[in-house]
Amino acid sequence: MGVVGGEAGVDHPPPDPVVRLEGLTKDYGRHRALDGIDLTVGPGEIFGYLGPNGAGKTTTIRLLLGLLRPTAGRATVLGLDSWRDSTAVHARAGYLPGEPTMNGRLTGRELVSYFAALRRRPADVTSATGLADRFDLDLDRRIRALSRGNRQKLAIVQAFMSDPDLVVLDEPTSGLDPLVQQEFHQLLGETTARGATVLFSSHVLNEVDRVADRVGIIRQGRLVAVEHLADLRAKALHRVEARITGPVDLGPFRSLDGVRDLTVEDGVLRCGVPRPSLDGLIKALGRYPVADLSVTEADLEELFLAYYSEASADAA
Amino acid sequence: MRLSVFARTARDQRRSMVAWAIGLVLLVGMYVGVYPSVKGSGSSFTKLIDQMPKTFRALFTTGGGVDFTTPAGYLNTELLTFMGPMLVLVYAIGAGSALAGEEDRGTLDLLLANPIGRARVLLEKFAALAAGVAVLMTALWLALLVEGSAAGMDVPLAHAAAAVLHLGLLGVEFGALALLVGALTGRLALARAVPAGVAVAAYLVNGFASIVSWLGPIRASSPFYQYIGRDPLRTGLSPTAVLVSVLSIAVLVGLATASFRRRDVLT
Numbered sequence: 001m002g003v004v005g006g007e008a009g010v011d012h013p014p015p016d017p018v019v020r021l022e023g024l025t026k027d028y029g030r031h032r033a034l035d036g037i038d039l040t041v042g043p044g045e046i047f048g049y050l051g052p053n054g055a056g057k058t059t060t061i062r063l064l065l066g067l068l069r070p071t072a073g074r075a076t077v078l079g080l081d082s083w084r085d086s087t088a089v090h091a092r093a094g095y096l097p098g099e100p101t102m103n104g105r106l107t108g109r110e111l112v113s114y115f116a117a118l119r120r121r122p123a124d125v126t127s128a129t130g131l132a133d134r135f136d137l138d139l140d141r142r143i144r145a146l147s148r149g150n151r152q153k154l155a156i157v158q159a160f161m162s163d164p165d166l167v168v169l170d171e172p173t174s175g176l177d178p179l180v181q182q183e184f185h186q187l188l189g190e191t192t193a194r195g196a197t198v199l200f201s202s203h204v205l206n207e208v209d210r211v212a213d214r215v216g217i218i219r220q221g222r223l224v225a226v227e228h229l230a231d232l233r234a235k236a237l238h239r240v241e242a243r244i245t246g247p248v249d250l251g252p253f254r255s256l257d258g259v260r261d262l263t264v265e266d267g268v269l270r271c272g273v274p275r276p277s278l279d280g281l282i283k284a285l286g287r288y289p290v291a292d293l294s295v296t297e298a299d300l301e302e303l304f305l306a307y308y309s310e311a312s313a314d315a316a
Numbered sequence: 317m318r319l320s321v322f323a324r325t326a327r328d329q330r331r332s333m334v335a336w337a338i339g340l341v342l343l344v345g346m347y348v349g350v351y352p353s354v355k356g357s358g359s360s361f362t363k364l365i366d367q368m369p370k371t372f373r374a375l376f377t378t379g380g381g382v383d384f385t386t387p388a389g390y391l392n393t394e395l396l397t398f399m400g401p402m403l404v405l406v407y408a409i410g411a412g413s414a415l416a417g418e419e420d421r422g423t424l425d426l427l428l429a430n431p432i433g434r435a436r437v438l439l440e441k442f443a444a445l446a447a448g449v450a451v452l453m454t455a456l457w458l459a460l461l462v463e464g465s466a467a468g469m470d471v472p473l474a475h476a477a478a479a480v481l482h483l484g485l486l487g488v489e490f491g492a493l494a495l496l497v498g499a500l501t502g503r504l505a506l507a508r509a510v511p512a513g514v515a516v517a518a519y520l521v522n523g524f525a526s527i528v529s530w531l532g533p534i535r536a537s538s539p540f541y542q543y544i545g546r547d548p549l550r551t552g553l554s555p556t557a558v559l560v561s562v563l564s565i566a567v568l569v570g571l572a573t574a575s576f577r578r579r580d581v582l583t
Contacts, residue, residue, distance in 0.1 A: 058583070065429055067581040091431035099583075101422030105328070117320040118430035158426070 016079035018043050018166050018197040019064065023073030026059050033059045035221040036073065041199055041214075044192050048212030048229075049201040056221040057201035058098050061170050064199075065095055077166055091119070094162060098170035098201075100155035104144030108132065108154045111143065115158055128161040135183060148175045160187065167191060169200035173207055185211050205236065206297070236297065237272040242285055243292040244269055252284040321427075321437050325414060325444035333448055336407055337455040343403070344459035347395050348467045354384055370527050387469030388549045391460070396479060396544060400456070404487040405515050407452060411445040412491030413507035416498025419582055428581060435573045438499060442569055445491045453484035471549070478553035485561035486543040490515055492568035499576035539564065 019041040026034040034056045041047045051057050062068045064075045066086025075082040077089045102111055109125070116124035132139045137153040146154065152175045159167055173181050188198050188211050202208050208215050208229075215232055217225040225232075237260065248264050253271065257280070262271040273281050278295070285293070362384050365373060383389030415438060418424040428434060457480045464471045490511045498507035518538040522545060525535035535541050542557040 062425075062581070062583075067425060067428060069578070069580055087431050087433050090429055093429075095426070095429040097425050097429075099422065100426065102426060103328070103423050114320065114324050115426075115430055117318060118427075118432050120318070120431075155426075 016076070017041060018045075018078055019047075019199060020076045021060070021064075021073070022075075024060065024063060024070055024075055025072040026056075026063060026068060027071045033221055034063070037218075037223050039216060039223060039226065041197055043197055044195050045214065046188055046192055046198045046212050047200070048208035048215040049199060049218065050203070050205065050208050050215050051201075051218035052203055055218045057203075057218060058170055059221075060218070061095075061098075061168055061199075061201060064168060065089065065093065092165045094159035094164035094167045096155050096159040096167075096169040096172050098174075100151060102143050102151070102154065105142065107142055108137065108139035108146070108157070111154065112139070112158055112161060116161070119162055121162055124161045127163065128157050131157040131160055131187075134187075135180060149177060149180070152176055153180065156184065156187075160191065163194075164196065166197045166199065169198065171202060172200050173202075181207075209233070234276050235274055237274055238278060239294075239296045240269075240271055240273060240281060241292075241294045242269045242290055243267055244285070244288045245291055246288065248288060252287075253281070256280050256284070319440055319443070321432070321440035322443045322447075325441055326447060329411060329414075329444065329448055333451060336403075336452055340403065340452060340456045341459045341463075343399060344395065344456065345463050347391065348463045348469060351387065351390060351467055351469060354390060371524070387464065387471055388475070391464075391469075391471065392544075392547065392549050396483065396549060400483060401486060401519075401540070401543070404449065404452065404483055405490050405512075408445065408449055408487035408491035409494045409508055409511045409515075411448050412442075412494030412511070413498050413504055414445070415441045415495060415576075416502060416504045416507035419498070419502040420504035422583065424581055425583065434577050438495070438573050438576050439569070442492065442495055442572075445495065446488050449484050449487045449491065453480040453487075456480050456483070472552075475549050475552050478548040481553065482543045482548045482557060482561070485558065485565070486539050489539050489561055489565050489568070492565045492572070496568050496572040496575070499572035500579075502579075502582040536560075 017040040019039070021037045021039040024034060024037040025032070037056075037060060049057055049060065059068065063070055064077065064082050066082045066089060069083055078092055080088045080092075082089055106114070109129075112128040113125050116122055116128070129139065132153070135153045135157065137150055137157065139154075141150075143151065143154065152172075156169075156172065159169065173184060176184060188200075191198055200212075212229055214226065214228050216223050217227075235258075237258075244264075244267055248269060250262060250264065253259060253262055253269070256273055256277045258274040258277055259281075260272040263269070269285075271281075384393070415424075418427060428437065457476055460471055460476045460480070461473060464476075493511040493514060494507045497510045498504070501507070518540050521531055522535055522538040522540035525531040525538075525541070535545070538545075539561065542554075542560050546554040546557055548554060548557075
């Protein structure tokens, strides 16, 4: 393959990325919901699309599936334009909507048979049955009689049943109990092991944390960061609260890397520290009698704060 | 070529379809059942209606004459002028708004995420609407023939067929309008309300055209005129009216397809 430099002919063009967003922009009336998103996701990758509710995650996903028409820019899946070639894109992609709504009068089996017929892949019903067994979902019950969690399972089943090259999942684990989530995460692993790509959105850092290779952080319609998870983890703040008896010298705490909002009040020391500084913090605390200690992982908003403070520090 | 969306939609409509067909058969039975007593005093009924104010008469008879002394005249006024079209329109507008219904409920997202084009989905939904109306019209036609002959009202087979064909086209036309409004807006309420309003207006235009002179020129644009203005039960099929109806339906469905392909799917 090693065609290097200006060889004549384009016998081996580089493979198309599985997902490519180029200046993807979407306006709803005067409101700009998505503002020039650029992103590529490669084969075999699990990409977490992270942001608070209303940030534009669902808009991005529905543009990627050609359900929305971009105001500017474009989205492509395996080189196919999401809007113009949406039918071809759909043949290669599985989709789990944020609030999956399915005809309640159908049974799960009728629904997957319907979709398998639309995909002209009758064998998908067999694969759906296997997935349903795995998630302990009864395909013969009417959808309207299913609990929220079971409906979510059915939505997962139909998204994965055709062994798609790309699976797009909008908040996939909402409504799933932890055991099912575990099974689901395993399914994601198997999916990428056979070379397929997963793009999923979440507003919960924890979830992305466990499965994603890379994450993109979206805020108010802009992609503010795309990072490997290890780098993101390093930036994530932990909220620490320690009740200490006796006077405290704040000096060693102030010198911790990335420490924020350090205060001592009524014998309670509070601060936010990124993960790499946790060790130093514990050692500094070790010199004092600690009556109580709590460490909580920062939620998404705090992660953004950490990210922004760093970005503005770099800019300064 | 597998028509999966058509098949699914038709299956979803199956149960209500049976209820509608039974309703139509019973309705015909009721009108046919009372005919013998009406017939006896047919001429006095006709006189009574002749004495009504002109506006009133125009509404009841959609501008045509009234003749209760013949079975065709009776059925025309009683069944085919008001009750029949109303029921067919309610059914057809309901079926035509099925696509908007899927969008309104949110089931359209997953349907369209399958590798099937939007135009194809819309056309199959339209086919399901047309097939549903065809089934109902067949039921109505059979009811007219069987119940009519049982009551000794011999309605000519071909004329009855012409009347239900024109009625069916009327229904499909308004169903296609519901499809168009749904394709444009994605709103179920609009997809039902707009065709219903247009139907009332079209009914009035056709009815009043005989007495309001400025309505005369636009009368032919009313689908009701295409349906019953030429009196199909007595005069048989009107190829012109069929052509006008089919063309209108084609335009409505074409516009619906074009607009549905262009816009965002609502959540």
